[in-house]
Amino acid sequence: MENKVSYALYVLQEPVQYMALTFMALMYAMKIYQLMKKPGPPEKAELKGDRYAGAIHSLANVLRPWGMESTRSHPYFYVEFLIFHIAVALTIGSTFFIPLTPWLMTPLVSKVIMVFMGLAFLIGLRRIYRRITVPEIRIISSPDDFFAITLMTVFFAVGFVTMWLWIQGKPETGWMWLFFLMVTFFLIYVPFSKISHYVLYPFGRVMYGQIFGGRGILNRNVR
Amino acid sequence: MPDPIETNKPQTSEPAPSAQPEKLGTQENRKWPILSEFTPEALAKMEKVLPGKLNRIVQTSLAGCIHCGMCTEACHYTQSIPEDKTLLPAYKADRFRKWYKYRYDWMAKVFPSFVGAKPLTKELADEMYDKLWGGCTMCRRCTFNCPMGVDYGMVVRAARGIMTEAGRVPQNLQDTVDTHYNHGNNMAVPQDEFIETIEWIEEELQSEDGCENFRIPVDKKGAKYFLTLNPREPKYYPMTIQSTAKVLNAAGVDFTVSSRYWDLTNYAMFNGIDPDAKLFAKWIFEEVQRLGCEYLLSGECGHGYRGLRWEMANWLGGVPFKITSAMELFAQLVQEDRLKLDKSVHDGKVFTYHDSCNIARSGGVMEEPRIVVKAAVNKFVEMPHNREYSYCCGGGGGALAMPEFAKRRIAAGKIKADEIKATGATVVLQSCHNCTDQLKEICEHYGIHAKVMNLAELLDPALVLTD
Numbered sequence: 001m002e003n004k005v006s007y008a009l010y011v012l013q014e015p016v017q018y019m020a021l022t023f024m025a026l027m028y029a030m031k032i033y034q035l036m037k038k039p040g041p042p043e044k045a046e047l048k049g050d051r052y053a054g055a056i057h058s059l060a061n062v063l064r065p066w067g068m069e070s071t072r073s074h075p076y077f078y079v080e081f082l083i084f085h086i087a088v089a090l091t092i093g094s095t096f097f098i099p100l101t102p103w104l105m106t107p108l109v110s111k112v113i114m115v116f117m118g119l120a121f122l123i124g125l126r127r128i129y130r131r132i133t134v135p136e137i138r139i140i141s142s143p144d145d146f147f148a149i150t151l152m153t154v155f156f157a158v159g160f161v162t163m164w165l166w167i168q169g170k171p172e173t174g175w176m177w178l179f180f181l182m183v184t185f186f187l188i189y190v191p192f193s194k195i196s197h198y199v200l201y202p203f204g205r206v207m208y209g210q211i212f213g214g215r216g217i218l219n220r221n222v223r
Numbered sequence: 224m225p226d227p228i229e230t231n232k233p234q235t236s237e238p239a240p241s242a243q244p245e246k247l248g249t250q251e252n253r254k255w256p257i258l259s260e261f262t263p264e265a266l267a268k269m270e271k272v273l274p275g276k277l278n279r280i281v282q283t284s285l286a287g288c289i290h291c292g293m294c295t296e297a298c299h300y301t302q303s304i305p306e307d308k309t310l311l312p313a314y315k316a317d318r319f320r321k322w323y324k325y326r327y328d329w330m331a332k333v334f335p336s337f338v339g340a341k342p343l344t345k346e347l348a349d350e351m352y353d354k355l356w357g358g359c360t361m362c363r364r365c366t367f368n369c370p371m372g373v374d375y376g377m378v379v380r381a382a383r384g385i386m387t388e389a390g391r392v393p394q395n396l397q398d399t400v401d402t403h404y405n406h407g408n409n410m411a412v413p414q415d416e417f418i419e420t421i422e423w424i425e426e427e428l429q430s431e432d433g434c435e436n437f438r439i440p441v442d443k444k445g446a447k448y449f450l451t452l453n454p455r456e457p458k459y460y461p462m463t464i465q466s467t468a469k470v471l472n473a474a475g476v477d478f479t480v481s482s483r484y485w486d487l488t489n490y491a492m493f494n495g496i497d498p499d500a501k502l503f504a505k506w507i508f509e510e511v512q513r514l515g516c517e518y519l520l521s522g523e524c525g526h527g528y529r530g531l532r533w534e535m536a537n538w539l540g541g542v543p544f545k546i547t548s549a550m551e552l553f554a555q556l557v558q559e560d561r562l563k564l565d566k567s568v569h570d571g572k573v574f575t576y577h578d579s580c581n582i583a584r585s586g587g588v589m590e591e592p593r594i595v596v597k598a599a600v601n602k603f604v605e606m607p608h609n610r611e612y613s614y615c616c617g618g619g620g621g622a623l624a625m626p627e628f629a630k631r632r633i634a635a636g637k638i639k640a641d642e643i644k645a646t647g648a649t650v651v652l653q654s655c656h657n658c659t660d661q662l663k664e665i666c667e668h669y670g671i672h673a674k675v676m677n678l679a680e681l682l683d684p685a686l687v688l689t690d
Contacts, residue, residue, distance in 0.1 A: 045536035070368035142339030204372035
């Protein structure tokens with residue numbers, strides 16, 4: 001596929017994205033620096049397990065739905081989570097592939113991404129519904145929680161249409177403009193929103209794995 | 224069989240100091256200033272203390288919650304009291320998180336309400352008090368079910384520490400810590416009274432058939448194991464000490480208790496005051512060093528075990544001796560065939576085992592108690608949720624020392640009561656004194672006709688004593 005676009009769209013798809021991406025990286029670096037300044041979890045006691053194996057086990061938790069009771073007893077919820085986050089990864093990938101390596105965005109690849117975007121859109125709608133209707137979820141939800149899931153859901157809808165037009169051989173459409181404007185907004189906004197939880201994820205999981213792995217509670221069969 | 228080398232070791236206990244009991248604890252008599260409500264000064268103090276409580280785990284846990292609600296079913300409060308949605312772990316932790324965000328979240332600097340941030344007001348502080356003292360036992364079951372790895376136990380402990388520093392701590396809980404601080408043990412058992420109690424228990428033990436030579440050595444230098452006790456034992460449950468001593472003697476274990484610092488509890492783990500927690504651990508540390516023991520042996524106590532086994536080394540920067548527990552030692556003795564047991568004494572009873580959160584989920588001792596139980600009984604039934612997935616009984620986190628929340632504590636024990644009922648057990652085994660008291664209460668409250676006992680009490684009658 002070719003990405004023959006106007007100079008204006010080129011500016012949006014590349015220089016503007018690079019600037020926004022640099023801003024995001026800077027914000028994340030500051031966040032990580034603030035965390036790393038704090039004392040980490042010490043463990044000077046004689047270990048019963050392996051802290052490193054525990055950390056890896058804990059990081060891989062995302063791929064083991066049977067590893068937590070909360071996902072084990074709600075496999076449908078886990079599948080939703082998985083599809084949603086795969087869609088996020090593919091969508092982020094497409095924002096790089098479209099301007100930089102458009103030949104990779106073959107109709108087949110584009111269709112796969114489109115399908116995930118479509119599913120993620122539906123999942124997003126269900127998650128909004130859940131946040132509104134389940135009392136215990138509603139009382140812990142802040143406007144940021146609603147805005148983040150709504151934004152993602154709209155983004156997937158826009159991405160779905162954009163991909164469909166891209167497959168039709170239309171690289172420059174109003175939808176493509178909207179898609180990349182949203183990407184720019186995301187890059188600037190996300191470090192300040194709950195969507196940035198993926199930066200904290202490895203910290204939380206690794207520390208959890210170190211503590212409970214070292215104490216011999218995690219990956220007992222591995223030991 | 225008892226180890227002949229250990230059994231034949233000369234008993235080298237020093238004469239117990241009796242004439243002038245030593246002043247244990249600190250030289251001062253402290254009474255922590257406690258407020259009946261959050262004052263502007265208390266709130267200002269909390270603002271000042273907050274930054275010092277934010278280590279990497281606490282900060283990640285405060286910033287990392289995505290409000291997914293996966294912790295809903297993990298908590299014994301939400302499972303037992305489903306009508307109260309505010310007992311959801313994420314909601315409870317949010318009482319603290321809102322304030323944290325107000326201070327530290329970038330978006331909150333501009334749009335606080337957008338991210339749910341709130342300044343620390345009396346109303347928010349009151350909610351923190353209610354939910355984080357009286358609505359959480361820091362059992363960490365939600366942590367094990369959190370996709371982000373949020374450590375709620377550490378978050379709640381940090382919040383409690385901040386409130387305690389500001390003077391808002393449940394009176395009874397703080398009294399327990401102050402008593403430990405002033406007297407060297409949390410029930411203010413004087414040194415001479417403790418020694419007399421141990422001597423009396425030893426006499427009682429020696430009056431049992433086959434136990435004539437059994438001893439409870441006090442201050443025996445060079446003993447292999449330094450046995451620590453829960454103050455409830457010398458005060459209210461001397462039979463537990465007797466049973467423990469009987470098992471250890473029967474296996475030929477070389478052990479001693481200290482006449483000075485023997486209290487393994489550490490309620491400063493519950494009120495979040497690190498210097499006190501460190502001080503209590505240091506007393507035990509110094510006693511093990513003084514008597515030159517190879518092992519520090521934690522008695523059957525949940526938070527006490529965790530405090531000694533896992534937290535002590537972090538508080539003190541490491542320890543030069545080994546640390547184990549009665550649960551682990553009993554299992555070792557069983558596996559080494561050093562205990563001869565007659566299972567038939569327990570025939571006709573159905574046993575189940577409750578995993579204390581601090582022993583299993585935060586301590587890593589899960590199989591050892593089962594080795595002991597299976598060696599001593601014929602009929603053992605697991606609860607549906609066991610080991611690291613065990614529900615808290617509701618008595619953890621110092622809950623038993625907060626009578627103002629007793630009604631909620633009993634209500635929160637319903638899920639555990641239901642699980643006990645489902646096993647058809649007539650005896651609930653556990654290895655923690657707080658669990659003992661809570662399990663007894665919930666068994667009575669929910670109409671379960673089961674006896675509650677610990678592992679030493681299980682082994683004691685089953686012991687077949689040989690010469």
